[in-house]
Amino acid sequence: MQxxxxxxxxxxxxxxxxxxxxxxxxxISHIYIVNDRIYGDVLQELIYNxxxxxxxxxxxxxxxxxRTFFSGEIFDNHTLVLFENIKDLYDLRDLxxxxxxxxxxxxxSREHKIEITDTVFLDLEELRKLSELRExxxxxxxxxxxxxxxxxxxxxxFLKEMK
Amino acid sequence: MVNSIIKKIEKFKLLLKSLVYQGNxxxxxxxxxxxxxxxxxxxxxxxxxxxxxxxxxxTGYFNTNPFLITFILGIWCKEFxxxxxxxxxxxxxxxxxxxxxxxxFWHTLKPLTxxxxxxxxxxxxxxxxxxxxxxxxxxHFYFLYNGFDIGYYYGRNAIEWFNKIKFTxxxxxxxxxxxxSMGIFLSMLLKIEVQNLNMSILLIFAIVFLLTLLIVxxxxxxxALLLYTTLLLINMVIRVY
Amino acid sequence: xxxxxxxxxxxxxxxxxNNALNLMISRPIVIxxxxxxxxxxxxxxxxxxxxxxxxxxxxxxxxxxxxxxxSFATYCSSIAIAFGSVNNSLNFLLMxxxxxxxxxxxTLAEGYTRKINRVLYNKVENHITFKPNxxxxxxxxxxxxxGIVVYNLGAILLIILLNFVSLEADYNIGLYACILITVAxxxxxxxxxxxxYKKYFFLLCGFLIGWLIV
Numbered sequence: 001m002q003x004x005x006x007x008x009x010x011x012x013x014x015x016x017x018x019x020x021x022x023x024x025x026x027x028i029s030h031i032y033i034v035n036d037r038i039y040g041d042v043l044q045e046l047i048y049n050x051x052x053x054x055x056x057x058x059x060x061x062x063x064x065x066x067r068t069f070f071s072g073e074i075f076d077n078h079t080l081v082l083f084e085n086i087k088d089l090y091d092l093r094d095l096x097x098x099x100x101x102x103x104x105x106x107x108x109s110r111e112h113k114i115e116i117t118d119t120v121f122l123d124l125e126e127l128r129k130l131s132e133l134r135e136x137x138x139x140x141x142x143x144x145x146x147x148x149x150x151x152x153x154x155x156x157x158f159l160k161e162m163k
Numbered sequence: 164m165v166n167s168i169i170k171k172i173e174k175f176k177l178l179l180k181s182l183v184y185q186g187n188x189x190x191x192x193x194x195x196x197x198x199x200x201x202x203x204x205x206x207x208x209x210x211x212x213x214x215x216x217x218x219x220x221x222t223g224y225f226n227t228n229p230f231l232i233t234f235i236l237g238i239w240c241k242e243f244x245x246x247x248x249x250x251x252x253x254x255x256x257x258x259x260x261x262x263x264x265x266x267x268f269w270h271t272l273k274p275l276t277x278x279x280x281x282x283x284x285x286x287x288x289x290x291x292x293x294x295x296x297x298x299x300x301x302x303h304f305y306f307l308y309n310g311f312d313i314g315y316y317y318g319r320n321a322i323e324w325f326n327k328i329k330f331t332x333x334x335x336x337x338x339x340x341x342x343x344s345m346g347i348f349l350s351m352l353l354k355i356e357v358q359n360l361n362m363s364i365l366l367i368f369a370i371v372f373l374l375t376l377l378i379v380x381x382x383x384x385x386x387a388l389l390l391y392t393t394l395l396l397i398n399m400v401i402r403v404y
Numbered sequence: 405x406x407x408x409x410x411x412x413x414x415x416x417x418x419x420x421x422n423n424a425l426n427l428m429i430s431r432p433i434v435i436x437x438x439x440x441x442x443x444x445x446x447x448x449x450x451x452x453x454x455x456x457x458x459x460x461x462x463x464x465x466x467x468x469x470x471x472x473x474x475s476f477a478t479y480c481s482s483i484a485i486a487f488g489s490v491n492n493s494l495n496f497l498l499m500x501x502x503x504x505x506x507x508x509x510x511t512l513a514e515g516y517t518r519k520i521n522r523v524l525y526n527k528v529e530n531h532i533t534f535k536p537n538x539x540x541x542x543x544x545x546x547x548x549x550x551g552i553v554v555y556n557l558g559a560i561l562l563i564i565l566l567n568f569v570s571l572e573a574d575y576n577i578g579l580y581a582c583i584l585i586t587v588a589x590x591x592x593x594x595x596x597x598x599x600x601y602k603k604y605f606f607l608l609c610g611f612l613i614g615w616l617i618v
Binding site for chain 3: 191
């Protein structure tokens with residue numbers, strides 16, 4: 001993959017697919033979690049640090065600190081930035097450039113949500129935000145790096161139908 | 164050693180139940196039904212006093228590595244006892260233990276067991292079969308049997324136990340053993356299975372191996388095998404006719 | 405008796421792989437060893453098991469990902485070998501080719517069982533008397549039946565297709581199996597994390613020591 005920075009939305013953040021899939025496949029050495037809830041939680045930081053391979057560095061940010069930290073420049077190694085939900089990604093949309101690969105992993109089933117794929121369930125607000133992002137950037141649904149990209153295309157049409 | 168809060172026989176029953184808890188795995192709540200099933204058993208047996216509404220909430224979306232499920236049950240019960248929202252802790256530990264378990268059981272232990280039993284198979288197929296089942300399941304059952312107690316003892320700090328036993332280091336050691344054993348296996352395989360093995364045949368194998376290494380990141384293993392098989396078939400048909 | 409054993413085996417393999425147990429009965433090398441010991445004493449079965457084990461061991465069941473059904477390929481191939489449909493190198497290669505293609509459909513079938521489980525769950529999720537035992541038992545039963553139907557249909561289809569082609573060729577299956585195992589080994593080695601050339605060093609050390617001791 002040409003793009004070295006991966007933005008991934010995954011409500012489970014660091015789990016088997018991330019470790020055995022993304023981190024291993026791209027030999028990712030830097031992982032950033034952007035989440036207001038987890039930022040400052042010592043226990044969660046310890047847990048996530050404990051499950052990562054030795055060669056991986058993890059840093060946890062909230063949206064504000066990440067905005068300051070992240071300049072969007074190309075890193076030497078592959079870098080993975082994890083968001084828990086579409087809203088967090090949308091809030092930091094001004095950081096997105098063409099150099100970033102955006103990927104939706106798992107957004108779990110919850111009530112009153114619309115099924116996009118078997119692992120991605122979104123409500124109308126999330127769909128609207130994702131559609132807006134999709135207007136500018138390519139966004140794919142992909143569980144594992146070697147899976148086929150599922151392109152997100154027709155949400156605006158879909159939203160109109162819903163109305 | 165961690166003291167047990169449930170009787171040995173019940174720990175064993177919990178182990179047996181945890182072998183089937185993924186029965187209803189689905190894309191909606193994943194292992195949620197199974198988690199409820201196991202927790203309901205513990206609640207009934209030990210009168211922990213989990214309210215029905217809270218118990219029903221555990222059927223919601225949840226997934227972890229099946230070999231470490233009893234740890235999460237233990238953590239859940241401890242959090243409940245301490246009046247901390249147990250489902251929140253489950254939400255953190257589910258993915259974390261899935262990462263740890265997937266890395267050890269699927270990434271390291273499964274290939275390790277395979278390579279070792281593949282070496283043994285040249286001496287005794289029966290021994291190889293027994294070895295595979297026993298070796299893998301020693302770890303499998305150890306973690307399932309003791310998981311609840313460890314999870315309950317450490318509660319939300321259960322990760323400390325994994326750090327204490329240097330669980331992530333097991334993968335590094337395991338990988339070295341796998342690669343070394345794979346080398347032994349390959350040389351045994353060629354010497355035993357290939358008739359009239361000589362330097363030129365060995366060179367062909369080396370070329371096939373190196374050529375494949377060049378394409379591993381380009382095409383997946385299914386396509387590579389289909390490609391090689393088709394090429395070999397074409398070559399054979401040409402030779403036959 | 406042997407047919408009953410094989411039918412039961414397919415059900416158990418399917419459960420072990422997808423829904424319960426995880427005792428590793430479903431691993432290709434284990435299936436091939438069971439066949440070797442109880443059905444047909446042929447080393448080709450073991451070589452096939454090793455090939456599919458190498459093929460499948462790197463495709464791990466992380467999260468919602470359904471790994472390719474290597475157990476299916478091993479079962480079908482072992483049946484074809486045991487029933488005498490593989491008697492030369494050409495048939496062997498054809499068997500590998502066909503079972504890789506058929507495996508795609510077997511993997512797809514597992515996706516459908518997960519969808520059935522979801523329908524069952526959605527039907528009862530809001531009931532006052534939610535019975536997980538019922539859902540779990542039903543899920544296991546469906547998986548068991550899926551194993552029996554899909555695996556045995558696959559095996560029958562494979563045998564029919566192999567018997568359809570009757571070409572004469574040499575009996576050098578060991579050589580061809582080893583070539584394919586070498587291909588799968590390259591993927592297997594790439595899968596490990598020890599960076600750079602270190603992993604090839606360990607592999608080479610093992611190879612040389614193995615060469616000396618055999």
